[in-house]
Amino acid sequence: MEEKVGELWHRLITRLAQDRYPQAAVCLTELDKTLGILFRALGGDGGLRLETAGATHHHARRGLLQRIAGSATKIELAWRDEHALRLPEVIDLFPQQSLNRDLYFWLAALASGEQGRVEPWLEKNQRLTRETLRRYPGMAGRYQRLLKAHLSQRPDPARLRPDEAAQEAAIRQALANPGAVSHLAPARHAPWPVPLWLHPSPPWVSQAGSDSAEPENASAGEAQNLSHERSRRGERTEMPEAERGLVTIRMENILSWGEFAKVDRGAEENEDLDQAVEAAEQMEQFNVTRDGKSVASKLRFDLDLPSDACDDEVLSEGLLLPEWDWKRQVMQEAHCRVMTLQAADAQPMELPARLNRTAKRLRAQFQQLMPARLWRRGQADGSEVDLDAYLRFATERGSGQLTNADNLYLDLRTGARDLSCLLLADLSLSTDSWVDNHHRVIDVIRDSLYLFSESLSATGDRFALYGFSSRKRNPLRFHQIKSFDEAYSARTRGRIQAIKPGYYTRMGAAVRHAHRLLDRQPAQRRLLLLVSDGKPNDLDKYEGRYGVEDTRHAIHEVRKAGIQPFCVTIDERGNDYLPYLFGSGGYVVIRKPQELPRKLPLLYARLTRE
Amino acid sequence: MMNKSVTAPARELDEALPFYKPQAREVELFEYGYRHQLPVLIKGPTGCGKTRFINYMAARLGRPVYTVACHDDLSAVDLVGRHLIGDSGTYWSDGPLTRAVREGAICYLDEVVEARKDTTVVLHPLTDDRRILPLERTGEILKAPPEFMLVVSYNPGYQNLLKGMKPSTRQRFVAVRFDFPAPELECEILVGESGIDGETAQRLVRLANAMRALKDHDLEEAASTRLLVYAATLILGGYEPVEACRAALVEPLTDDTETASALMEVVHASLGR
Ligand SMILES: Nc1ncnc2c1ncn2[C@@H]1O[C@H](COP(=O)(O)OP(=O)(O)OP(=O)(O)O)[C@@H](O)[C@H]1O
Numbered sequence: 001m002e003e004k005v006g007e008l009w010h011r012l013i014t015r016l017a018q019d020r021y022p023q024a025a026v027c028l029t030e031l032d033k034t035l036g037i038l039f040r041a042l043g044g045d046g047g048l049r050l051e052t053a054g055a056t057h058h059h060a061r062r063g064l065l066q067r068i069a070g071s072a073t074k075i076e077l078a079w080r081d082e083h084a085l086r087l088p089e090v091i092d093l094f095p096q097q098s099l100n101r102d103l104y105f106w107l108a109a110l111a112s113g114e115q116g117r118v119e120p121w122l123e124k125n126q127r128l129t130r131e132t133l134r135r136y137p138g139m140a141g142r143y144q145r146l147l148k149a150h151l152s153q154r155p156d157p158a159r160l161r162p163d164e165a166a167q168e169a170a171i172r173q174a175l176a177n178p179g180a181v182s183h184l185a186p187a188r189h190a191p192w193p194v195p196l197w198l199h200p201s202p203p204w205v206s207q208a209g210s211d212s213a214e215p216e217n218a219s220a221g222e223a224q225n226l227s228h229e230r231s232r233r234g235e236r237t238e239m240p241e242a243e244r245g246l247v248t249i250r251m252e253n254i255l256s257w258g259e260f261a262k263v264d265r266g267a268e269e270n271e272d273l274d275q276a277v278e279a280a281e282q283m284e285q286f287n288v289t290r291d292g293k294s295v296a297s298k299l300r301f302d303l304d305l306p307s308d309a310c311d312d313e314v315l316s317e318g319l320l321l322p323e324w325d326w327k328r329q330v331m332q333e334a335h336c337r338v339m340t341l342q343a344a345d346a347q348p349m350e351l352p353a354r355l356n357r358t359a360k361r362l363r364a365q366f367q368q369l370m371p372a373r374l375w376r377r378g379q380a381d382g383s384e385v386d387l388d389a390y391l392r393f394a395t396e397r398g399s400g401q402l403t404n405a406d407n408l409y410l411d412l413r414t415g416a417r418d419l420s421c422l423l424l425a426d427l428s429l430s431t432d433s434w435v436d437n438h439h440r441v442i443d444v445i446r447d448s449l450y451l452f453s454e455s456l457s458a459t460g461d462r463f464a465l466y467g468f469s470s471r472k473r474n475p476l477r478f479h480q481i482k483s484f485d486e487a488y489s490a491r492t493r494g495r496i497q498a499i500k501p502g503y504y505t506r507m508g509a510a511v512r513h514a515h516r517l518l519d520r521q522p523a524q525r526r527l528l529l530l531v532s533d534g535k536p537n538d539l540d541k542y543e544g545r546y547g548v549e550d551t552r553h554a555i556h557e558v559r560k561a562g563i564q565p566f567c568v569t570i571d572e573r574g575n576d577y578l579p580y581l582f583g584s585g586g587y588v589v590i591r592k593p594q595e596l597p598r599k600l601p602l603l604y605a606r607l608t609r610e
Numbered sequence: 611m612m613n614k615s616v617t618a619p620a621r622e623l624d625e626a627l628p629f630y631k632p633q634a635r636e637v638e639l640f641e642y643g644y645r646h647q648l649p650v651l652i653k654g655p656t657g658c659g660k661t662r663f664i665n666y667m668a669a670r671l672g673r674p675v676y677t678v679a680c681h682d683d684l685s686a687v688d689l690v691g692r693h694l695i696g697d698s699g700t701y702w703s704d705g706p707l708t709r710a711v712r713e714g715a716i717c718y719l720d721e722v723v724e725a726r727k728d729t730t731v732v733l734h735p736l737t738d739d740r741r742i743l744p745l746e747r748t749g750e751i752l753k754a755p756p757e758f759m760l761v762v763s764y765n766p767g768y769q770n771l772l773k774g775m776k777p778s779t780r781q782r783f784v785a786v787r788f789d790f791p792a793p794e795l796e797c798e799i800l801v802g803e804s805g806i807d808g809e810t811a812q813r814l815v816r817l818a819n820a821m822r823a824l825k826d827h828d829l830e831e832a833a834s835t836r837l838l839v840y841a842a843t844l845i846l847g848g849y850e851p852v853e854a855c856r857a858a859l860v861e862p863l864t865d866d867t868e869t870a871s872a873l874m875e876v877v878h879a880s881l882g883r
C-alpha cells in the first residue's frame with residue numbers, strides 16, 4: 001500500500017515537474033532573427049529557413065494523471081533537415097525566462113554543427129554537444145545552467161523500474177559528460193525526452209528508407225510502435241516526382257478538416273490505416289510546420305484561380321528559359337515557357353484624382369533631385385572661369401606657344417543620367433488579400449506603379465514596368481505594362497489600372513526574363529527593381545528551397561551581368577529569405593503596405609543617387 | 611599553440627621592414643613583376659593587408675612608394691601634375707605618378723575603381739611595353755626607368771561591380787587575389803601585430819570567421835583583419851574583451867540593433883561570459 005501511494009505521489013511530482021511555465025515563456029518570433037544570425041555565424045547553412053517544429057510524440061512513460069488526461073505524450077523538440085532549422089514555437093520548460101531563452105540559443109548552436117550525418121541519436125547529440133562546447137567555449141556557462149535546470153526536471157532513476165533507471169542514468173551521464181555513453185540499454189519505454197538535444201528521429205524520412213539511424217533506445221515492442229509512427233510521418237518525404245502529390249485528399253475531407261496539406265500520397269505506404277484518422281494527424285503536424293501559412297488560403301487559390309484570362313493580348317509566347325535545380329546543381333535548359341501579355345481592353349485614362357497631390361509633390365522632388373547637376377569643365381561658354389584651363393592657356397602663351405583662348409569656362413548643367421530601370425511587380429494571387437478594410441495588396445501595388453511612373457517621368461531615366469505570375473513552369477505570364485521604348489502615357493495608366501491578381505510566384509523565371517530585357521538596354525547603370533509580397537512559390541516543387549535557390553541563382557546572374565537587383569517587399573517575413581536572395585543591402589521590407597506607393601519612388605531616388 | 615617567441619625575433623631581424631606575413635606566393639609574384647616591369651593589380655576585401663603588403667614590398671625592394679587614394683573626383687591632372695601659380699608666374703608641379711616615374715619608385719593607386727574611367731587611361735602608355743608617360747601640358751615624354759612600378763588595388767565587393775574597370779585598363783596588369791588570411795596565419799598576424807597572447811588571438815580569429823560567414827546574408831562587409839587587430843589592441847590595453855569586440859567588431863559592421871545583438875551572442879559564444 002505504501003508503495004502504491006509512493007508511486008502515485010511520484011507521478012504527481014513528475015507531472016508537476018514537467019508542467020510548463022507560461023509566465024516565463026519565450027516565443028520563437030521574438031528571437032528568430034537573432035537565432036538565424038547565430039546559427040549561420042556558427043557555421044549553419046545560410047539556405048535554411050527557421051521554422052517552428054511541430055509537437056512530436058515521445059514514447060516515454062506517462063504519469064497516470066497524464067494518461068488519464070491524454071496529455072504530455074507530445075513535446076516540441078528541435079531538428080534540422082535540408083530545408084529548415086526547426087525550433088519549438090514557444091519554450092516554457094523552465095521557470096526562468098532567461099533559461100528558456102538560453103535553450104533557444106543552445107539549440108541553434110547545436111544545430112549549426114549538424115551536417116546531416118547519419119548516426120545514432122545518442123552519439124550524434126553527444127558529439128554535437130562536445131563540439132559546440134569545444135568550438136564555442138562561451139556556450140559552456142549556458143549549457144551548465146540549462147543542464148542543472150533540466151536534470152532537476154528529469155525523473156529520478158531511483159524511482160524508476162530497473163531497466164528504465166539504467167537508461168535514465170545513462171542519459172544523465174551523456175548529458176553531464178557528453179561522449180561518455182556509447183550505448184543505451186533497451187527498456188520498456190523510450191527515455192524521457194531531452195529538450196537540450198536535437199530530435200532523435202526527425203519526422204523527415206528519406207525516401208530510400210535508410211533506417212540505419214533508427215535510435216537504439218527503443219525496446220522491441222517500442223520499435224514497432226516507432227516505425228509505425230515514422231511511416232505515418234512519411235508525409236515529409238520529398239516528392240519523388242514534381243507533378244505528383246498535390247491536392248489528392250478528397251474534397252469533402254478537405255472541407256471538413258478545414259485545411260489541406262500538400263501530401264504526396266504516391267509515397268504512402270500505409271494504405272490500410274484509417275484515412276480519416278491519418279488526415280487528422282497530418283493536420284496536427286502540418287498546420288504547425290508548414291511556414292505558418294494557413295493552408296486554407298491555398299485551398300482558395302485553387303478554387304478561385306482566375307479563369308484563363310481572355311482579356312489579355314498575347315504579345316509573344318514560346319520563349320523558353322532555364323531553371324536551376326539546386327539539388328542536382330544543374331541548370332535545366334528550356335524549362336519554363338514565358339508568355340508576354342498585354343491588357344487588351346485597357347482604356348487610356350488620367351491619373352486617379354486621389355493621387356494627384358502626392359504625384360505633384362513627387363514630381364517636383366524628382367525634378368530637382370534627380371539629374372545630378374554638374375560643373376562641366378573646358379566649355380566654350382559658361383558661368384565661371386575654368387581656372388585650370390585658364391592657367392594652362394596662360395602658361396602656354398607665356399612660353400611662347402600659340403594657343404587659342406577657347407574652352408576656358410565652367411558651366412553648370414543638368415546632365416540626364418544614363419540609367420535604365422525595370423520594375424517587376426509580383427502579381428500572384430496573394431496580392432488579392434486585404435491589407436486593411438479598404439485596400440487589397442493589388443491596389444497598393446497599382447498605386448505604387450502610378451506614383452513610380454509619375455516620379456520617373458519627371459526625370460530623364462528610362463524605365464519599364466512589368467508584372468508577372470506563374471502556373472508551374474508553363475507558362476510564366478509576363479505582363480507588359482510599359483516597355484522601355486514606350487513613353488509613359490494615358491495608355492500606360494490604363495494598363496496599370498488593369499492589373500489584377502494572377503497565379504503563383506515563379507520568381508526565378510521572371511527575374512531571368514527581366515534580365516534579358518535589361519540586357520538589351522545600353523545604359524551604363526541598370527536597375528532591376530522587384531516589388532513583391534512574398535517568397536517564391538508555385539504549385540510544384542517551386543515551393544520551398546527549390547524556388548528560393550532558383551531565384552537566388554537568377555539574381556546572382558543578374559548581378560554578374562552588372563545589373564543591380566533590388567527588392568522591395570511588404571512581406572513581414574521577408575527578413576527570413578531576402579538576405580539570402582538579395583544580400584543584406586539588397587532589399588527593404590516595408591512594414592505598412594499602405595506606405596509602399598509613397599516610399600517606392602523615394603527608395604528609387606536613394607538607390608540611384610550618386 | 612601560437613607562440614609569441616616564434617614571431618617576435620623575425621620582426622627584430624629586419625627592423626626596417628614592416629611586419630608582414632605572406633598569405634601565399636604574393637611576395638614572389640611581386641618580385642617577378644618588379645624585375646620584369648609588369649604592373650600588378652591586387653584585389654581583396656578591405657583590411658586584409660593590401661596596403662601593408664605594398665609597403666612591405668617597397669621596403670624589401672628598397673624603393674619609395676607614392677600612394678594615391680582614388681576617389682571619383684580624381685582627375686588625370688591629380689596624377690600627372692599641374693601648373694601652379696608662384697611668385698614669378700606659373701610653374702609646373704609633378705603629380706605623384708610623374709614623380710614616381712622620374713624617381714623610379716613604386717606608384718600605388720589604392721581603390722582604383724573609385725577613379726573615373728577616363729582618369730585611368732593616363733596609365734595606359736605606362737602599362738604596356740612602351741612604358742612612357744607623356745606630359746601633354748609640358749610637352750615632355752618621360753620614359754619610365756626599370757625601377758618604376760605601378761601597383762593598383764581594389765575591393766571586388768559587389769558594390770563595386772557596377773563600377774568595375776575598363777577591360778582595356780584591367781588587362782594591363784598581372785593580378786593577385788588577397789583574402790582574409792587562413793586562421794593559423796591570422797593568429798600569427800594578430801600576435802605579431804598587437805602582441806596579444808596566442809589563445810586570445812585564436813578566439814578572436816574564430817569569432818571573425820564566424821562573422822565572416824554572415825557576409826552578404828546578414829552583413830554587407832566581412833570583419834577585417836584590421837578590425838581584429840583593433841580588438842586585440844583594446845584587449846591588450848586592458849579593455850574588457852567582450853566589450854572590446856563590441857566596439858571593434860560588432861558596431862563597425864552593422865547599424866541594425868537586432869543584428870548587433872545577434873552578433874553579440876556570437877561574441878559571447880566565442881569568448882565566454
Ligand atoms: N599579412 C599580414 N601581415 C601583417 N599584418 C597584416 C597582414 N594582413 C593584415 N594585416 C594587418 O591588417 C591591417 C590592415 O591591413 P591593410 O591596411 O593593409 O589593409 P588593406 O587591404 O589595404 O585595406 P583597405 O582596402 O581598407 O585599404 C594592417 O594594418 C595589419 O595590421
Ligand SMILES: [Mg+2]
Nearest residue numbers: 660661662720
Ligand atoms: Mg589599404
